[in-house]
Every structure is written in structure tokens, then in C-alpha cells.
Amino acid sequence: MSAPTANWSYPTAIRxxxxxxxxLADACRAAGxxxxxxxxxxxxxxxxxxxCALGLLKEAGLPVxxxxxxxxMLDPEGGKAFLNRFGKGSQGAGWYSFDHRGVHFVALVNxxxxxxxxxxxxxxxxxxxxxxxxxxxxxxxxxVVFAHIPLWTVYAEWGWGTDDAxxxxxxxxxxxxxxVLNGHIxxxxxxxxxxxxxxxxxxTAFPQPVAGTAPSPGPLKVPAEQLRSMLGITDALFVxxxxxxxxxxxxxxx
Numbered sequence: 001m002s003a004p005t006a007n008w009s010y011p012t013a014i015r016x017x018x019x020x021x022x023x024l025a026d027a028c029r030a031a032g033x034x035x036x037x038x039x040x041x042x043x044x045x046x047x048x049x050x051x052c053a054l055g056l057l058k059e060a061g062l063p064v065x066x067x068x069x070x071x072x073m074l075d076p077e078g079g080k081a082f083l084n085r086f087g088k089g090s091q092g093a094g095w096y097s098f099d100h101r102g103v104h105f106v107a108l109v110n111x112x113x114x115x116x117x118x119x120x121x122x123x124x125x126x127x128x129x130x131x132x133x134x135x136x137x138x139x140x141x142x143x144v145v146f147a148h149i150p151l152w153t154v155y156a157e158w159g160w161g162t163d164d165a166x167x168x169x170x171x172x173x174x175x176x177x178x179x180v181l182n183g184h185i186x187x188x189x190x191x192x193x194x195x196x197x198x199x200x201x202x203x204t205a206f207p208q209p210v211a212g213t214a215p216s217p218g219p220l221k222v223p224a225e226q227l228r229s230m231l232g233i234t235d236a237l238f239v240x241x242x243x244x245x246x247x248x249x250x251x252x253x254x
Contacts, residue, residue, distance in 0.1 A: 024053060025060030034100070036064050068094050069148040069184065070111040079112060095126050097133050103245075104137060106130065108147040110162045120149035120162035127167050134171055142177040142245065144236070150182040152191065152198050155211030160185050172196060179236065179245045185217070187230075188249055199247050202232040228253035 028036050036057060057064050072082040083094055090096040093112040098105050108130070110120030122130075134143075145151070151168065153161030172178045178196040186203035187210065206219040207230040214220070222230060232251040 021049065021052060022056065024056045025062060028057070028060070028062055034062065036062055065098070065105075065107065066094075067107045067146055067148055068109060068111055070114050073111055073114065091129060092123075092125055095129060103142045103144055106133065106143065106145045108145060108151075108168070110147050110149045110151070110165075114159075117159050119153075119156065119159050120147075120165075122162060122164050122168060127164065127171075130168055131171055134175075137175075139174045140176055142179075143172060143175050144179045144181065144245065145172070146181040148182065149184045150189070150198070150200050151180050152193075154185060154189055154200070158211060158217045160211060160217070169193075169196060177245065179247070181234070181236065181247075185211075190247075197245075197247075199234065201234040202230070202249065202251070204231055204233065204252070207231065 028034075054064060066082075066086040068079060068082045068086075073079040075081040079093060083090070087094045090107075093109040094107070095109050096107050108122060108126065110122050112123070113121065145168075147162070149162055150160060151162050151165040153165075155161070173194060173196070176195055180196060180198045182198075182200045183203070185200055186206065186208040188200060188202060190197070190199045192198070207222060207227075208217050209220045220230075229251050232249060235248045235250070237246040237248065
């Protein structure tokens with residue numbers, strides 16, 4: 001009996017079945033994705049499927065960009081394994097920037113030297129690099145910043161924030177459109193300060209409790225029929241001439 005093959009339509013198409021990973025590059029093109037972001041964890045990153053996916057995207061000329069989470073820092077050398085595999089061309093603990101269709105993207109790392117239960121931290125070297133990276137850019141250029149831990153304090157008691165984020169935000173304040181994207185807390189939180197929009201996304205793995213509603217952060221057990229409504233993805237769309245980048249959240253039950 002052969003294994004099944006099918007197309008599932010959630011917020012984005014889900015393809016499964018033997019050999020279908022070979023369709024990855026075509027699926028990206030069909031969705032209009034030119035610079036895919038591959039999300040893994042410390043265990044998955046070491047598996048052959050990740051190597052295969054990266055190879056297929058490279059062959060198709062589709063660059064992939066990464067930022068580390070705290071689990072990527074768990075190897076004996078404190079994140080060196082992540083840098084060796086995914087950090088080529090980055091600086092420091094893995095920060096970098098690039099431009100795409102008029103938008104400047106900045107990838108920050110706030111999980112290096114993270115203490116249990118402590119807040120994220122950017123550090124002096126990365127902040128100096130960010131200042132130099134933004135210098136000379138017109139204030140009209142849209143900026144998208146992504147880092148793992150939120151750059152605003154969602155809940156300090158659980159370490160859901162970044163100690164020195166205020167220094168980075170000062171450097172970003174002069175730009176007319178700044179979008180800050182984060183993960184880590186596995187739920188949607190958002191706010192706007194001046195011209196800076198903050199947004200954290202749901203996870204595709206497991207939900208976490210709302211801040212302060214449990215003894216500690218961690219996987220939240222929910223009834224099976226509710227799980228997909230608490231998981232999801234975020235699409236970021238930029239239309240030239242509009243002040244803000246549109247963020248569209250979809251659940252896996254959509």
C-alpha cells in the first residue's frame with residue numbers, strides 16, 4: 001500500500017507525502033516568496049531534512065534568512081553550531097541586514113548570554129553596529145526588524161522583553177515606518193509607539209499561556225479541538241505608498 005499524497009489548504013498550502021519536499025522551491029515561487037524564512041529548532045536544524053530543504057532552495061536561487069532563538073544557544077560553545085550552519089555572512093552572534101524592494105531588513109540577536117528567566121539583551125557591540133547600519137539611510141525608507149524575543153517588555157517576570165531595547169528603538173525612531181517582528185512567546189501581542197509597530201506572532205508548534213496567568217511560561221495544554229485555533233502564521237505585506245506594512249495573522253484552523 002503506497003503512502004498518501006494530498007494538498008491541504010490552511011492559511012497557506014500544506015503539501016505532504018513522500019518526495020514532496022522537492023516541490024519546495026516551486027511552492028515558494030507560487031506563493032510569491034522570494035526570500036523564505038526557514039524556522040527550525042536546535043534539534044530539527046541537525047536533521048537531514050533541513051539540509052535537504054536548504055539545498056533545494058539554494059539550487060532554485062531562493063536565499064533563506066535566519067535568526068537564532070534561545071535553544072540555538074544550547075550547544076557547548078554557546079551558539080557556535082548555529083553560526084557555522086546558518087550564520088555565514090553575519091556579524092557577532094548572528095546579526096545582519098539586507099535590502100529588498102526598497103525595504104531595509106534588520107536581523108537582531110537578543111538571545112546570546114541569556115540567563116534562565118532573564119530578559120533578552122542586544123549588547124553594546126550590536127547596538128554600535130545597528131547605529132552604523134542605519135546611518136545615512138533616508139527616514140522615508142521602510143524598516144523591518146526581526147528578533148526572537150520581543151523588543152518591548154511584554155512581561156518582565158517571565159523574561160518576555162529585551163533589557164536594552166530602548167537604545168535600539170531610539171535609533172529607529174526617526175524612520176517613518178518601522179515594523180518590529182518577534183516570536184518567543186507563541187501568541188499575538190501588538191502595540192504602536194509613535195511610528196514603530198510591534199508585533200509578536202503565534203507559533204506553529206504549541207501555544208503558551210497569557211502572561212501572568214500561569215506559574216511560569218511553557219507549553220500550554222489545551223483541548224485537541226482548540227489547538228489549531230491557537231497556532232498560526234503571520235504574513236507581512238508591503239505596498240509602496242502606504243505608511244505601514246500590513247500584518248495578517250491566520251490560524252491553522254482558518
